[in-house]
Amino acid sequence: MLNFPQWLDIIIRSIVLLAVLFLLTKWLGKRQLSQLSFFEYINGITIGSIAAEVSTGLEKNFLHGxxxxxxxxxxxxxxGLLSLKNKKARNFFEGKASVFIKDGKILEDNLKKEKYTIDELLQLLRKKQVFNISEIEFAVLEANGELNVLLKKENQPLTPKDIGLQVAPQKENQTVIMDGEILDEPLSECGHNRGWLNIELDKLGVSLENVFLGQVDSYGKLTVDVYNDKIQVPDNQEKPMLLASLKKCQADLELFALQTDSKNAQTMYQTNAERLQKILDKVTYLIKD
Structure with a gap:
């Protein structure tokens, strides 16, 4: 084996072990980075300790490490393979969820079993923006230590589905400008091109090289963040103008219905005014910003 100076040997060992740790982490999967079980936590610490010891322990055998x-x-x-195929093995190695609250009642025995105090439970609930235990239908502590809460039906936020309103599916925002450079792939994914982007930038009164970050939302609206924070970027006024035009059209139809002497025309104007009002009721929240 080649005889390197000690400082060079340490550098080489460290680089090799860093690469090995990276490959092992990739092999074990992303779960190692997000939700660690007790076993995985101990395993990660031990592998890191071994790598550190072998990296600097020149008198120790490198391959043994x-x-x-x-x-x-x-x-x-x-x-992990056993846990995927066997429920008992999964419960043993990863643990099981524990119910802390059911029907607005705290299950004290489960709290004691998981060694949680009432103060710790209240702290977890506050992180979920819940301050009244009686509003909770179900609260469960997952195996990874996260508390999930289901509010009672009457305390849940109102959704478009609850009022029978159909809404378009929400798509993720696409980053189309970064560091003053146009990203063509996400721009094409949201159905636009550079010509459209340049027009939108002109409407906002900013140049491409001054844009730090530009994103297109699911409704096709471009928002930008510029390098100079003192510059105020005007809001895109297309949606408010569209809403104002629709409201004016609806008001005009009602006015025409009042002004005409023809019963047929009055009925036509009034019917279309009501139809337009129903459309406004459904789409106002989408275009009011």
Whole structure:
């Protein structure tokens, strides 16, 4: 084996082990980064400790450290496969959810079993914007330690479905400008091109090179953030103008119905005014901003 200076040996070992840790983490999956079980938490600490020890412990065998890291990475991978196929194994290694509140009543025994105090429970509820326990239908502590809350039906926020209103599906915002550069792929995904983008920028009175971030929402509206925070970017007025035009048209129809002497014309104007009012009731919340 080549004899490197100690400082160079440490650098080489560190780079190699960093690459190995990265590959092992990719192999184990994203769950390692987001929701760690107790076993995975211990496993991550141990693998990191082994890597640190082998990286600086020049008197220790390098391959022995790699073997140990591979073993510690393989064990949770195998356990993960078992958990996918067997419910009992999944409950044992990952734990089970515990119900803390049911029908507005706190289940004290489950709190004690999970070693949670009432203060800790109230803190978790406040994070969910819930301050009154009697409003809760169901609250469960998941295996990863997150508390999920279901409010009683009368305390849940009103949705368009509750009032029989059909709305268009919401799409994710597309970032079309970043650091003054146009991103063509997301721009085409939202059904626009550079010509449209330049027109919209002209309406806002900003130039492309001054835009730090530009996004198109699901309704096709462009919003931008410029480098100079002192510059006030005007809001796109197309939707408010459309809403104002619709309201004016509806008011004109009602006025025509009052002014005409013809019964047929009066009925026609009044009928269409009512139809337009129903349309306004359905779309106002979409175009009022």
């Amino acid at each position: 790699l073997y140990s890291m591979l073993v510690w990475a393989a064990v949770p991978f195998i356990i």
